[in-house]
Amino acid sequence: MTSYGDPHAGSEYDDGYYPPSAGRAQVPPPPPAPGAYGYPEQNGGYVDNNGYGYPEQGGYNDYQGQNAYPGYNGYVDPNGYHEHGGYADGAGYQPDPNYYAPAPGRAPNPSASGRASVPVVGGRAAVLTPSAPAPSGRAAVRPAGPDEFDDEPRPKRKSSKRRFAKWQKWVVAGVALMILLTGGGLIAGTYFYDTVKRPDELTLDLSTEVWTADGKQIARMGKKNRIPVVVDKVDGEGKLPKQIQYALVAGEDKSFFEHDGIDLWGIGRAAWNNLTGGETQGASTITQQYARHAANDMDVTYGRKLREAVMARKLEDQYEKHEILGFYLNTVYFGRGADGVGAAAKAFFGDKVSAETMTVEQAALLGAILRQPEPDGTEKGYDPQNDMAAAKDRWAYVLNNMVEKGWLDKAKRDQMKFPEDQLVPFDASKNTGEWGYTDSGTGHVINYVRAELEQQGYIKKLNAEGYKSWRDSGIRVTVSIDWRVQDALQKYIQRSIAGSLMSTMPESMMAAATAIDPKTGRVMAYYGGTNGTGPDFAGTYNEGGVIKGGHRPASSFKIYTLTAALESGYSIKSMVNPTPLKSKADGGTDPITLGNANRDPGDLPCGEYCTLEEMTVKSYNVPFYKIAAEIGANKVIDTAARAGVTRMWAIDSDKSYDLVGDPNGKNKFDAYVGFGKYPITVLDHTSGAATLANHGTYFKPHFVMKVEKKNNKNGKFDIVPGVGEVLKGESRIKPQIADEVTSVLKQISKTHALDNGKRETAGKTGTWEANPETFPSENAHAWFVGYTDQLAAAVWVGNKDQELPLRTKPPVTGKNGKLNYAQGEKIGGSGLPGEIFEQFMNLAHKNLALKAVSLPNSTGIGNPQRGDGKSPTPAAPPCMFPLLCPTTGPGGGGGGGGGNGGGGWPRPTATVTPKPR
Structure with a gap:
């Protein structure tokens, strides 16, 4: 065992010694002190020995404060260290008045003597004792380092003292044996x-x-x-x-x-x-x-x-x-x-x-x-x-x-x-039992790891092996997060990172985003906040027994309504009427009053006869409400669920509905779902986009790729069988329909083109207003969801708590004492969310060294005649024979009976509106 004294002392197992350092002065010893057992000079009578009569190592024979007080078997007490829990101590083994036992579960400090101990299972390793003050008069000078070994023989000692030490040892041994x-x-x-x-x-x-x-x-x-x-x-x-x-x-x-x-x-x-x-x-x-x-x-x-x-x-x-x-x-x-x-x-x-x-x-x-x-x-x-x-x-x-x-x-x-x-500096944040959960951009990923291990039955197996928690089981979990993608996302979305696009935004604002590999379902990046125990703005979380986490997707949800329309026989060339609706209460004949976010169809060249493609690009609300009402809101929700949207929230309560496991979940919403009234999660929205990117084939989003456990025999990590990812795609949407949707969405993303337009991208914006009675004409939710052939992502920008106006600058207090939120610019889907999407996706693709892949073009599926568009009345054809043409002038004749009228002319086809820049 160790000498349990200073680093230069000997031990009961140590018969080596260090000779005095050359040229070092030696401090004369004080008068001999009584030993621990009442015998003067109990270690053979030599004050300056280190257990076997050798001169004190390091050249400090009789060094005050270290060797002046001999301990049993030569375990000297440096600087007045008192011994506890198996540490020899000089000066008669005085008890330590400051010793205390650690409280249950408390991690105590190491003992004063510094002796390392094996920790109790479930508790702290060492028994900790504060050191006692040195006896008066003892020097507190640190001993010099040990010199190299020397062949100097042991100094001769008097045989009487040697016999006394031998007798003493036999007495002690005899008492112990008895x-x-x-x-x-x-x-x-x-x-x-x-x-x-x-x-x-x-x-x-x-x-x-x-x-x-x-x-x-x-x-x-x-x-x-x-x-x-x-x-x-x-x-x-x-x-x-x-x-x-x-x-x-x-x-x-x-x-x-x-x-x-x-x-x-x-x-x-x-x-x-x-x-x-x-x-x-x-x-x-x-x-x-x-x-x-x-x-x-x-x-x-x-x-x-x-x-x-x-x-x-x-x-x-x-x-x-x-x-x-x-x-x-x-x-x-x-x-x-x-x-x-x-x-x-x-x-x-x-x-x-x-x-x-x-x-x-x-x-x-x-x-x-x-x-x-x-x-x-x-x-x-x-x-x-x-x-x-x-x-x-x-x-x-x-x-x-x-x-x-x-x-x-x-x-x-x-x-x-x-x-x-x-050596590396001591990092208290990482040298604890846990890190990366409450202090990291990937903190919320840990919750998905636990959930997936539980779903696969592995946590139950670990419990059977004696582990109370998977966290304490020593397993190594490899997740789908790719740091090259995750780091790119956090660079632009995490507020605490200098240069982030969120770093200058008001504190009340929050952003969340996820990215998925469409061909595997692996979640490659996830950001819902930095505290895994707090609200997850990218997924679901439980608060007081209530599942939360959804945000109103607004027009970004139209990607599913468009898909559902094509599945129901519509064509992207189908003609629709975007004219605002007025209810009877508002002087109209429609069941509800609904506009197009302060846009009038009179601003469109197509008027009341517009293609579904153009209405998607221009993001008019009325056509998508009417389509959802016609084909059924549950049909739209079913399409979204097959794409990857698993949960949706009601507006008038905190209740959410499982769109996959609950047979009635899809029937809880009305036609307002057509343009994104009802909240969904960022992760679900990314999953839906990934399915479209993968030509309608769905892969379940997941994090756990594999689990390994260390082999106690060879020290290697072995893969745990039956746990981890199972890559199995499901054809949820017909490829030609998914590709037709992509052909429309890739026109929208040109405002946030990747790689300066060299990488084709599909995308859709979404903006939902704040409470119009409290904050008229303000936005509360802003989205950008999109994908390339290799990566799908969704970005949401909103508020941490209540729905407040999204502005680039914080509110100021007016003269009336109220907050004025009309500061800076309004934030919509094509603004901050689109900017985060563009910069993140550019960097992620660069980090992954992904080549640009072209996206599908339209194949013209569906029925162009489907829709409620109102064709304008065609103009009369020019008169080829003026004398025979009808006239309203005086003396004219011919009446009005002749002529072909307008009914015989063919119905004019719609003119394709030029694509937006």
Whole structure:
């Protein structure tokens, strides 16, 4: 075990020493102090020994504040460190008045002595104790680093003192053995063994990781930041190399591979102090530490030492050393929120480094940090970020122990450099059990991961294996998010990113967007906010038992009404009448009053006889309401549902309806659905667009691509069978109909052409007004939904809470004390949402190196005669014979009976309106 004192002290397993540094002055010792057991100079009578009569290493013989107070077996107490939980202490083992046990579930700080401990399952790794103040008169100077090994012989000592030390050790051992043989000790030990779980019976809390399809980690889940490693007695791929194992134990218990798991001196010391009324202390081996913490037995008594000793012996009998070490290294706390060496490697050296790929220098630093990972009181610990000098001293001590044990060649040791330049700054946000859920643009993706794992029955399977939560199961989930696409989206839509198109917008505004691969259904980008536990503006979320998340799609929903019309026999050349409707209450004859968003059909050359194609491009509302009323609102909703819209919200309540699983869900809405009155989610809208982009073939939107779990034998991640994506397309809309819709939509997107018009894109805008009584002529929702052959996306811009006017500048307070929202420009679908869509899609396609693909042209399907368009009365043909032409002049004759009239002329065909620029 370690020396449990300063990094230069010896241990009960350490008979090496360091000679004084050349030229270093030595501080004379104070008068001899009584030892812990009442014997003066209990370590053979030599004040400046380090356990075996060697001169104090580093050249500090009799150094005040370090070696002036000899501890049992030479465990000196540097700077007044008081010992708790198995740490030897000088000056008579004074109890620490500041010790406190951690509260249940609380993550305590590392102990004052810095000793690393195996965490209790379900709790924090180490018992934490503030350090006691140094006794008066003791120096607080840090000892120098250890020098290299020397062949200087041991100094000769008087035989009487040597005999006294030998007699003393036998007395202590005898007392310990006597107590071990008492019935109470055996009963306690047996009970302890029967109630402590063995390593192979424990289900450790492990970190679950979430990675993108292109290999970027975006989240870690779980209460513990723990990545399991495989420790074996032979090296191999995926296993922790032997030299790394040696480096990690060299500072804590360098004789671990030799002893039988029991520290007899620690047991004897605890027993003696218990009998004499002294503080119960004593060092524990790695095996004993596991026994203690696995049983959640943190009392520092001789009874505990007896129980852990029994368990340690049982463990050593039943398990090989590498198995015990593996459990220890997977659970011991390294600081920076890292439980286990797997997490510690990344916490100290970055995500690209793993425990298996660490260098010996890096592993030695982790082995040094184990002694005291975190600050405690006035002691900073051994994290280089907190105390670089102490970390370097302890690091050298670990490496020198490796040389002593024959684990490291001295020549290599001499060439090793402290890995200061390889350290990464401590990132508190990522060195916890969880990150990437409440603080990331992909935070809401985690909710979809959980839902999909649950739907596939995998969470139930994990529960059966003993994991209470999938987050603590240690699985690695690869999701469909592609960081090249996600990063492009967040660059333009996430407010907190400098240069984002949302960064200058009023705080009340919010934007959300998603992108899907039409040919697989993989969600490649998703942004609904940065807090996975808060409202999801791109999908559904539960608030007080109510499902929320929909936004009014406005005219962008017309892509489904157009599709439904074509399925019902319409043609894009069918003639429709966009004349506003007036109800009887408003002096008309129509069932409702409905206009075209303040646009009059008189502004159109086609008047009352316009093609459905032009009405889609111009986005007039009346024709789409009348089509929905004619073919049935449920028909329009059915088409939208087949395309990918799964849920729709009512307006007069918070209730939403399942359009897929509920047979009556499609019958809850009226013809206003034809132009997008009823809210849907951004993700659903993207899914619908993706189906059109894929020529009518639907792929279910999904996130989980595969799930892997680490193999405990070889350390590799194996794919979990039966979990993950199943790519199965369904033909939901006839290809010729989907392509006909695309031929119309690609005319609209020319206002936001991709790649300067070189990449054909289909798209549709949508704008819904705010409450006209409160905010007349203002907008509350703005959309742009569109696609290329390779990627479909939808962008929504609205408000976080209530529906307020969408303006480019925040409101100001008027003289009347009320907010004036008429600031800046109005935002509609072709404005900010279209700009986000254009810039995001351009960058995403560039990042993916996608080639431009042409979109389909019209094939002229459907019946052009379908529709309610009113043909204008044709003009009379010119008169070929003037004398015979009728005249209204005086003296004219001929009457009016002759002539062919107008009825015999063929019905004029509609003129195709020029396409908008």
